[in-house]
Amino acid sequence: MATTTHLHLPNPIPPRLHASPPARLRASASLAHPRLLSGLRLAAARPRPRHGRRAMSVTVRSSLIDPDGGALVDLVAAPERRAALRGEAEALPRVRLAAVDVEWAHVLAEGWASPLRGFMREHEYLQSLHFNCIRLPDGAGVVNMSLPIVLAIGDREKEEIGASPDVALQGPDGAVLAILRRVEIYPHNKEERIARTWGTTAPGLPYVDEAIAQAGNWLIGGDLEVIEPIKYNDGLDHYRLSPQQLRNEFDKRGADAVFAFQLRNPVHNGHALLMNDTRRRLLEMGFKNPILLLHPLGGFTKADDVPLPVRMEQHSKVLEDGVLDPETTIVSIFPSPMHYAGPTEVQWHAKARINAGANFYIVGRDPAGMGHPTEKRDLYNPDHGKKVLSMAPGLEKLNILPFKVAAYDTVAKKMAFFDPSRSKNFLFISGTKMRAFAKSGENPPDGFMCPGGWKVLVDYYNSLQTEEAAVATIEQ
Amino acid sequence: MATTTHLHLPNPIPPRLHASPPARLRASASLAHPRLLSGLRLAAARPRPRHGRRAMSVTVRSSLIDPDGGALVDLVAAPERRAALRGEAEALPRVRLAAVDVEWAHVLAEGWASPLRGFMREHEYLQSLHFNCIRLPDGAGVVNMSLPIVLAIGDREKEEIGASPDVALQGPDGAVLAILRRVEIYPHNKEERIARTWGTTAPGLPYVDEAIAQAGNWLIGGDLEVIEPIKYNDGLDHYRLSPQQLRNEFDKRGADAVFAFQLRNPVHNGHALLMNDTRRRLLEMGFKNPILLLHPLGGFTKADDVPLPVRMEQHSKVLEDGVLDPETTIVSIFPSPMHYAGPTEVQWHAKARINAGANFYIVGRDPAGMGHPTEKRDLYNPDHGKKVLSMAPGLEKLNILPFKVAAYDTVAKKMAFFDPSRSKNFLFISGTKMRAFAKSGENPPDGFMCPGGWKVLVDYYNSLQTEEAAVATIEQ
DSSP: OOOOOTTSOOSSOOTTTTOSOOSSOOTTGGGSOHHHHHHHHHHHHOSSOOOOOGGGGOOOOOOSOOOTTSSOOOOBOOGGGHHHHHHHHHTSOEEEOOHHHHHHHHHHHTTTTTTOOSSOOHHHHHHHHHHSEEEOGGGOOEEEOOSOOOOEEOHHHHHHHTTOSOEEEEOTTSOEEEEEEEEEEEEOOHHHHHHHHHSOOOTTOHHIIIIITTSOSEEEEEEEEESSOOOOOSSOGGGOOOHHHHHHHHHHTTOSEEEEEEESSOOOHHHHHHHHHHHHHHHHTTOSOEEEEEEEBOSOOOTTSOOHHHHHHHHHHHHHTTSSOGGGEEEOOBOOOOOOOHHHHHHHHHHHHHHTTOOEEEEOSSTTOOBOSSSSSBSSOTTHHHHHHHHOTTOTTSEEEEOOOEEEETTTTEEEEOOGGGGGGEEOOOHHHHHHHHHHTOOOOTTSSOHHHHHHHHHHHHHHHHHHHHHHHHHO | OOOOOTTSOOSSOOTTTTOSOOSSOOTTGGGSOHHHHHHHHHHHHOSSOOOOOGGGGOOOOOOSOOOTTSSOOOOBOOGGGHHHHHHHHHTSOEEEOOHHHHHHHHHHHTTTTTTOOSSOOHHHHHHHHHHSEEEOGGGOOEEEOOSOOOOEEOHHHHHHHTTOSOEEEEOTTSOEEEEEEEEEEEEOOHHHHHHHHHSOOOTTOHHIIIIITTSOSEEEEEEEEESSOOOOOSSOGGGOOOHHHHHHHHHHTTOSEEEEEEESSOOOHHHHHHHHHHHHHHHHTTOSOEEEEEEEBOSOOOTTSOOHHHHHHHHHHHHHTTSSOGGGEEEOOBOOOOOOOHHHHHHHHHHHHHHTTOOEEEEOSSTTOOBOSSSSSBSSOTTHHHHHHHHOTTOTTSEEEEOOOEEEETTTTEEEEOOGGGGGGEEOOOHHHHHHHHHHTOOOOTTSSOHHHHHHHHHHHHHHHHHHHHHHHHHO
């Protein structure tokens, strides 16, 4: 696993995505060299000083929204502590993480779930499950926390841990990744967790099948200390900017508004229209430099979603083809796994982006939704996501921007906002329809997606069919 | 249905329960005649003045906790409006209420759910379902609201209502009880409602079977105007004090602390020990006159619970036998139906008592819990109720008093707080065990329950067996 510190921006930076020089450096930001600026802001968020230089006391003003709880959590050990932590871990009881658990450790370590400092203890779990928010100390209000971020263990592990206050966490390959301190073990009532999180207990929920059904009957919470930044070595780590790195980047670009777009699908021109229109509206509202955070989800997704590497290539083409403006767009990967928990999950998607500095959040129809696993209907009312989001405790400081509906305008031959007065001119192309086009090699209508992006999808589905054919041949 | 106004206290008042003269009238309360005091306080909570007398402007100071939202809701029409409302209802589309719906209309009408002014519209329903609390206007915080208080209708009723803004609500016997105004109709996703409220969708949940399974696929919300106070004519209406009447009674008695005990079971000496001990603790804390609200739930309960009339008779004996002090105890019926929704429901039980003036709430093991309907275990973790209650948004102003565990001390031959250092001297008598004793005619250990109260239970179970025998004879 590669060792990198947070003190330099990831390198190599893909040329068209976010490497463009800051168009407008704000007066306060231009006090310092951009690289140093990154270090300064990181230091400000960490209690332990990393440098003795006087320059560290320079205050960098930022117009970005405050992270939840006031300070961004960073649970990655300082480089000089790592050897000692590895030594300490040798003597500790161990818990083996599944791939999804590692994704959550990553999420926690970088502060996406600030102010959470580790896998949830029971008092956090119960608040998350019942109230979708967690109370801050000293009457300082609540922060949103709609998904339980928990770690399950089995009876055997519980017994091995015994009364040990600390536990070492190993990755799926056995390497020690982190130490969980002052642990608390409490029952994992899966039925209740599933019912309260998804609003159903029907079989076939992808995250439940992946991460809950076979998991242990206990949950273990505690304070997490991750030994080094978590990397996946899949050629995409340079896209995985932490909330602090994103904040640095927004500051470097002099953003006075950041609008986040969460997605787990390819970007078509309807999405692009919406994002460009949002920027236009923000400019009209008086913002001088709104920056788009195009933020594909990078953790666990269900089997029939388009895989992350294909999506990243597709997004890259969308910027190359000029559909989105690289000057005002940052593409980065959100490391969270996907729950497909609709109105409950969309709050998590929004809350995490506050921690990355976004103060505007675009929400569409049926966010984080899917079909009901056993009935012929959407699992969630498609309007509930944006309604619940707009009412959610702890998200008051985030501006929610509801989607306008975009569809293919058969007269203008491009994606346009749906005009109900001439509804017969509009064609709705669902994700299923889009995949059907790509699979069959048939082209969607002109202007549905930029040609470069479309080719990425066609190539992906072709490769799938080739694979399937190969499997079928072997099976015969 | 009898017509009574809220302006006099219910009569007859059962002699031993709350008719004792106020032991200590507070200086502020003694300014007015107690009867007038009731009227005054009611008027203060209603925007529409009922009387032209100058006396109405007298401010009655009370040390009682404020109701949620600041003012107690009262949705019962003034007597002079009732004829007009009945006339208006003639022309409106109608919805027939089930017995449980009437209980909820009663709960709403008297302000137990303050600041809710009617069956929930969708924005209230969604907040209740997802957050267990509802946001007040103008950033004034949240109030707790953990159970959806909703009214279901079917396709046919929805069609009949059409675009009518107002709807008449009829009781099960066809009599018009109320008008629901500015209605909003939205989908009733039963699966999601059940999963998020109970944390399970297992078949056999009593409230689901009674009130949801057969209910319509739409919910209708709106502002409720109840034509006259809801009465049951079961000989127990005099026990059904509204929150306002309870507040008046607490003020009359000069209460400086009110501690509420929710129950749906007979009172044994362990309960009494706990309530008396709570009063002792409150006196130690410096309160001069803590009053106990012994508050049995009076709405829907499951078939094997002891029925309300039997429980009321049993409670009455407990006061007659001097186990609880009538001077410092008010026995009244809480008109809500029971959900058996554990940690979600206990919040409702506590919140409603704030509205009745209670600032201390006693919570025990597994409040509002029951066995899992299909698995051999408790449906809820028995500790979750008090934990969730202590963390619940909107209940910050309520003092939660967790139960100490009481059990039968076989040495002292009485109910006592469990002492783990001599655990073998204690006998735990569960509800099931207690019912088995009563059914078999066997006496529980001396000191478990006062003899008068025990006899009520034995007589009840005897009558059941006589009934069962009669049915068996007919079936043969």
